[in-house]
Amino acid sequence: MWETETSTDRTSQPAPRRSLLARASGRDSHRGSVRPLLQRIGITGIALIAIAGFLSPLLLSLTVSVKSIDQLSNGGSLLPETPVTFTYSDRDLDVYMVPMPDGSTRELALLRSSKAAGTVTFIDPAKPDADPIVWQGNRFSLARATVLDPQWSNYSTAWNDISFLRLLLNTIALAAIETIGVLLSCTLVAYAFARFRFPGRNVLFILVVATIFLPTFATVVPIYTIFTKIGWNGTWAPLVVPAFFANAYDVFLLRQFLMTIPRDLDEAAALDGAGPIRTLVSVILPQAWPAIVAVSIFTFVYSWNDYFGPLLYLTSKQDLQPLSLGLANFHGARNLQNPGVVQAATLMSIVVPLVFFLVFQRFFVRGINITGSGVEK
């Protein structure tokens, strides 16, 4: 699925040579077919168990998101179930799972029980007019009959209570503006580092990388003060304006990628009289699109994730908040009282990033690889 990334084991051994070596060493190919098969099953089994555990919180969240407060308070059951009752002569009778002498289990409504006699009297909801059934035993040993009863209304409640549509639109708008800003600025800066020689280039590039290690709080106090003084607190400006001034991660990623593009075409363009801007637009950018897509996706997802920025500048402005902050506030206000609705809101908030990921997964991987392998050197 991720063809950009191939593993050592599977690619690095040219087939003929491998079998030669294997034969020479008398290993590997003579083991018979059972052991490799068992190993395959074993390894894949471990991976299956690991991934099941790893992703199970999503499933739990899904089940919680369709439970009512009552369904949650009775704890244990996996699915959103509601106990069955049966209305009989204007009374709501509890329905139980009753084991019958013949070994079968029937769902019967409890009419009355007699502790002294050790008997319980049921009626059959299917045939309420038939004679009551007298059952020998303790009613407290019986389990209630339940019916699957998912509360899909949690989703509409969450949608309305959190003003989901507004949060979603705010989030998309913020992410879009930031992505444009990052693309414009980081492409230019990466181009400068990758293709131009100027005094101080190496020192400046080290400075770029060094800012990755800088704690956020080392700069946030004066920035916050200034933004507040010039009236930007409570607006989107503190979140989107810095995006237009390049950031270390994306400059680094783009620069690493641009370095891998051969210079032949640049030179040809230069001989044709193209200036640096034309070379960038018509030669470099068309070749750099995998890195550009990767940076766009990272920025979009990063912005979608950002919680600290909105927390600082938008806490008092509900109308301008993105999903991250809206969700955190919703969680703080409602989680103890009604976790189902909070999980519903949470799941709705991750739909867009997940779809985004599934569509663009190849670019995610390529982008991380460019950064990762770059830092190694």
Next chain:
Amino acid sequence: MTSLGLSSPARKGHGESLARREARWGYIFLSPWIVGFLAFTLIPMVATLVFSFTNIQLTSSEPVRFVGLANWQALLADERVWSALRVTFSFAALQLPIAVIVPFLIALLLNSRRLIAPGLFRVLFFMPYTVPFVASVVIWEQMENQTSGWIDQALGFFGIAGPNWLNDPALIYPALVLLGLWGVGGGMIVYLGGLSGIPGELYEAARIDGASWLRQLWHITIPMLSPVFLYTLVLGIVDVLQYFLVVEIINNGTGEPGGTTQFYNLFIYKELWTYGDEGMASALAWLLFLITLAITLLVFLAARRWVYYAGER
């Protein structure tokens, strides 16, 4: 450089002016970063240092004046600061090894040639990395819930009474580490990239020598991946020293249970936004910067002893 015709012999005579022209264009393209670096990094950092020597307040009519080392002295004498540092380092002691090793183990598993459908597993293991931060905290918090969470229900299945993870001072750090596990996808991809870069001949040679899987892991895989370990470790350190947003979301930064989540950054955050003491917050922030700098420098220095660069001469 050649893009601007420097290599063309006909223009050699104009070399100097061409070089200057190239430098000028370089600086022009660089300007967004230069402005951003000055405005959002360098000047704010210096300003933070200056603030730390003043009595500046977020909302106060009092005139700002220099107070010398008063903030720094108060900070060093404040037991809460030391306690917040202890909290951060205790958590880091558990979080860092996990953040470095777990993605490596997953990458190793996914790189195994015995694995069926490795592509699918890669997608699935990486997927939670893209779940927004706040959402993943809210989802995992449910997972660790004592009554309805599946961790305690699974323990209950084996007859073990599940603890109240997020409210038990002894278990809060493992609970928080678990809560951050969905972030391993990024590291995993970097490890996978590193694994694919190890020349297969090394393993061939080792196999001929009869080296076991474990020996190959220890003598080939791990040394060859040491740059990736360093990368993951350093980014992990920078991250963990800034940790606090998770507990901001879970318990609104109360420090519960028993002050175990009173992280250093939470302390700065409160000093600034709750008490409005910018001078003190600045001193705290600079102390954090110095600590981060010192630790990363130490790690880089130590790395000379254990990191192997294949391309090094």
